Amino acid sequence: DKSKPIAEKTPSEASRRVRIGIYFATWWFLNVIFNIYNKKVLNAFPYPWLTSTLSLATGSLMMWISWITRVVETPKTDLQFWKTLFPVAVAHTIGHVAATVSMSKVAVSFTHIIKSGEPAFSVLVSRLLLGETFPAGVYMSLIPIIGGCALAALTELNFNMTGFMGAMVSNLAFVFRNIFSKRGMKGKSVGGMNYYACLSMLSLLILTPFAIAMEGPQMWMAGWEKTISQIGPQFIWWVAAQSVFYHLYNQVSYMSLDQISPLTFSIGNTMKRICVIVSSIIIFCTPIQPINALGAAIAILGTFLYSQVLICSLYKLKKIVLTIPMAI
């Protein structure tokens, strides 16, 4: 639109960038705080199935209060919406509980290094189950991702198989969550904040019976009394903080997904992991060897290469789509 002065276009683009920047910074900040409190809680009270359930319950309660007090408009949903949400919620529940089980067994940094391998799972699942093909560069970028994660795992000082498998299962589950969400969010009438609220509530319903079966009230009561006697009432604040921050970081991430492409989202997610890995190593004084740090750096670099190759191939595709009609 030539008639529009440049000054009129620039501020809106600039303000969009500022808004996305604020979303990203808030998301990473909330995630770092969640990870710190989550690990503090799990170190003192190793019941990951209960803490995962509490995170979902707190988020569900916060959103339910927001709806009844009309702070947030209640979403208009129908049976079809909940049916489409169900597979997303199953995958979200598995991914969440698996990551928490992992963090109860290994260092936060280790879980997140393995979780930075999520793009590799995404490509493999899309290729093997959905028959999607990718440019050769995408497959090549999997080499540093897989190699880096493998090097980090092999040289991890406090390696634990359950911790490793938990992070791997979480990766797989979140790839399915993304595939199902993409289908479910197509033409959706529910915004990011409410979509995540509904997801939390459904996941809570799914997780609760499994949490009771895996750990159960007897174990929780005994563990709770012991932890309170050792740490004192401040432990309740740790649990509250990990639950509230879990909901908030996910809510902000879903709100930013509304504004950006899934690809920009995945780059943001990788940068978030760098913040979490670095801050948790400092806060928990996690022992790392140079070779271990090298593995993590290679894996994260591979994730960046992966996103760059995908962006380039999408850009090329766009160019072809745009130039063909022009040529005609």
Ligand code: 3PG
């Ligand atoms: C969880 O508990 O759900 C995980 O910590 C999620 O990890 P992610 O959002 O960083 O993938």
